[in-house]
Amino acid sequence: MRALLKRDLALAFRAGGGFGLGLAFFLIVTLLVPFSIGPEPGLLSAIAPGVLWLGALLACLLSLDRLLALDYEDGTLDLLATAPLPLEAALSVKALAHWLTTGLPLVLAAPLFGLLLNLAPSGYVWLVASLALGTPALSVIGTFGAALTVGIKRGGLLMSLLILPLYVPTLIFGAEAARRGAEGLAATTPLAMLAGITCACVALMPFASAAVLRMGLR
Amino acid sequence: MRALLKRDLALAFRAGGGFGLGLAFFLIVTLLVPFSIGPEPGLLSAIAPGVLWLGALLACLLSLDRLLALDYEDGTLDLLATAPLPLEAALSVKALAHWLTTGLPLVLAAPLFGLLLNLAPSGYVWLVASLALGTPALSVIGTFGAALTVGIKRGGLLMSLLILPLYVPTLIFGAEAARRGAEGLAATTPLAMLAGITCACVALMPFASAAVLRMGLR
């Protein structure tokens, strides 16, 4: 398992790997928002927490695309499925690697992007907290979607379609917490819900993902 | 060339192909926006034109990912490069197929999505006009980005990063036209600029794409 984590991280940091690109995508979405909806600061700061959460979600989604697809294409998945490592563990590790290379950088960079969008000062803490609690769920749910569409050529968009409804609860509670935080309201309830969702997903989804992957490899 | 267009369209309509999925992604982005920024109708209708343009752009971007990558992986691109068809023509056709399967459905569906976001009634015409004029440019520029990153595993996100700055002018003029239209202001100037950009891109970008692709295949 350590080996798999190390390898996934190494691949992410190599040329053409995923590291930093999720972040870059996040940056660009945040940058494009003022271009597309216009530059008024009031409007921007009203939508800032939501846009940041949406950007994080999309960045996550985009980088999921090839989480398993590459390993499928070059035969690694077949070999992993016959290896002594249980598939559940392998998928958990892959989700962890995905979070470390995508979710974590987003969490750390979010305050900076908040500045770009005039986020209210009281919102930073809540934004970071909600992203930190929510992004692991995004990675784990995404792994399920990736496992569902493994082996389907051009599966990327189909995967988005399948995953996004699954992301809805996480997004709602996450964005709600960030928004309430920014408006100075109590945000602990949505944050607690978010934590609950994340814990449940991290604990249970790998089993579903592994089951689905076994079916798909057949 | 007819053969290539026919094949690309056939592939898009086959199971796992790209048709409709760009549309689905567009729908989902529009859907997630209220979840992330909250349900107030006033706020929503203020940002509607911008969000719709951004959604169209992202849907386009996502489906570009594998425009050339799939053909590269299975060796089709090598064979096409040695075929009697000039590469410029082949890439124009591929861009056209991409627009027909992604851009055009977005243009047609945009009014419906406008409903979801409470777009002002005066905005519909301008939204559709600006999308119809702008999305071909998105496809052509995107083909350039795809040619640039062909052969790079996990090139999807790198491609987004490279393309997004190129999309900025199109986005600015397109969203501006839609926004002014929605607010009842004169929107012909940005629309004219948009038309200019599209014409120039459609005429010139295929040469750049083909040049870049020849280098990439080496």
Next chain:
Amino acid sequence: MSLWQYANPVKFLTLSARLQPTLWAAAAICVGTALIWGFFFTPDDIRQGSTVKIIYLHVPAALMAINAWFMMLVTSLIWLVRRHHVSALAAKAAAPVGLVMTLIALITGALWGQPMWGTWWVWDPRLTSFLILFLFYLGYIALWEAVEDPDTAADLTSMLCLVGSVFAVLSRYAVKFWNQGLHQGTSVPVVTGGRSVADVFFYPLVLSMLGFGLLFVALVLYRTGTEIRLRRTRALQARMGRDL
């Protein structure tokens, strides 16, 4: 005699062929009568005017949209546990029907919303949940289409249905938390028997719900038969074509 014998495709086809004429006729009669009754022979509501007539379409369609998903969940589970092919194919056959019902509920709701709330669409929890349901149907159908091997497709879509159902329930709570909403509460609580709709509106409504239900069953039986025939054709062709 076990119920599972109808999981045999041939038994299923025979039985469904016997049931179908009755079902189709009953569905046509119920839906036809209910809609004609509702459209021509019920009074206008004091507050809602003639728009109240939309209820005979909107509510049954919404009901069937949810029930179709529920049925798919059950048949998916049966497939995963007992691997009866008919069960998986029934789920596949029901999805497009559910999708159309969802679409009808959304369209009639939107048309109702314009006069009542002054807007086609608001982000009300019930409406939003329905939109999410619509997406689930789309994804489910797309996944069926995308997977080549039919058994694998059945496995994958069943898992999607299962996991999706859990998340659908979760979304419902999330959406309620996020926005309190404009939409009517339930006016026909089946459990308590109490109701907030006057009898004039109520009887055609019940008839319409019955009709939509019958129509759903008839359609699903018919479409399941189609899927079975397609699989059988595939099997026969494979048997003849594999001469290499």
Next chain:
Amino acid sequence: MPDLGKYAVEVLGAYGATLVLLAALVLVSLRRGRAARAALDAAEAEGHRHG
């Protein structure tokens, strides 16, 4: 024809859309069903010829 008052468009639209959608669903189902039946009959006939 009942008097639908100022909501005629909405009510008629709702009925129209519903009936169109339902009819489309039924027709598409029937067409697919017939095609499947024909394909199966053809395959079975051929199968008998092959023995």
Next chain:
Amino acid sequence: MFEPLPLVVSDLAIARGGVPVLQGLSFTLAPGGALVLRGANGAGKTTLLRTLAGLQAPLGGRIVGAEEQIAYAGHADGLKAMLSVVENLRFWAEVFGQGDIKPALDAYALQPLADRLAGTLSAGQKRRLGLARLLVTGRPVWVLDEPTVSLDAAAVAMFADAVRAHLGQGGAALIATHIDLGLDAEVLEVGTFRADPVARAGASDEAFL
């Protein structure tokens, strides 16, 4: 030195894409033994090997002694283009809980290429790396699908040596191939077990016939 149970396959029936391909297949692969699978293109060799490796379920019959014993190498090599030769090999060694990758590098003369990215190898060099992976699995039963594709004569000899050494240590090998490997092995012609298209045993479509 391995102490594996023999791999015993009895009355196996397999399908691909819902269509039965082989049936009535039985064989025993004892420690130290090699079995070469032959059969025309499309006969079902790949399908059989994938079934033995546990990547798909059989239609019927029994497979005993395969669990956690098999190292599978299919048409694709499972290499990462952006990792070097050594990194690729070390990854698989760690996944399978083995330590040393040097013997594997030596067996296929990969030392001169050790630090090259796998993506820059030639077709035959990639294949050599793919085969070297088998040596770091520590698994007794090798299940190989056309292992010598794009190898030159020298590399085929390396492979034959590696198989011989493996058999000498009590391992076993099941190899699907179209060419002659110069190994002293039994040959199983899969064509003779072709599934009877009329009396089809248990395919997933069978329920519909």
Next chain:
Amino acid sequence: MFEPLPLVVSDLAIARGGVPVLQGLSFTLAPGGALVLRGANGAGKTTLLRTLAGLQAPLGGRIVGAEEQIAYAGHADGLKAMLSVVENLRFWAEVFGQGDIKPALDAYALQPLADRLAGTLSAGQKRRLGLARLLVTGRPVWVLDEPTVSLDAAAVAMFADAVRAHLGQGGAALIATHIDLGLDAEVLEVGTFRADPVARAGASDEAFL
């Protein structure tokens, strides 16, 4: 009947990944002639063939008679998994402006598989389809990189027949392979043209030496 110029290669030098691989290579391929390239793994056969096909530029030397004459078939077959055998073949026929795909189907016994999706073919069946593509290009010079990979004996014979028929019509073929095809062809050992690692002529890094 083709009327191609002969393919004349003189003093060719080629590089891969910035490293010179072959140099001083000269040969003439006359109409009706076949040339088999041999060489150890990594000798540079693939690189040479890609250069001739115009997919990469040579470091030095001249290639005359290649433009629009060459049909290239590499390690990958260029098949779409979601298109049927016939659709795949017809696509390439249209791209190359040819009409009839039946002779190609017949030459590789693909008629029984005609309506199967290419993704469901076995490895050898895929390869056969990939080779059938050459027959619909109408190009005189075939440039083939290990064409017989995963083919069984019968299919190798089909391939040899197809090449012989092509040569008989005045075509030419350049084939890199590790196995014996039973063709009456000259052999070119690329190993003898190995680029001198010290006097590395004109690699892209040369400017820095």
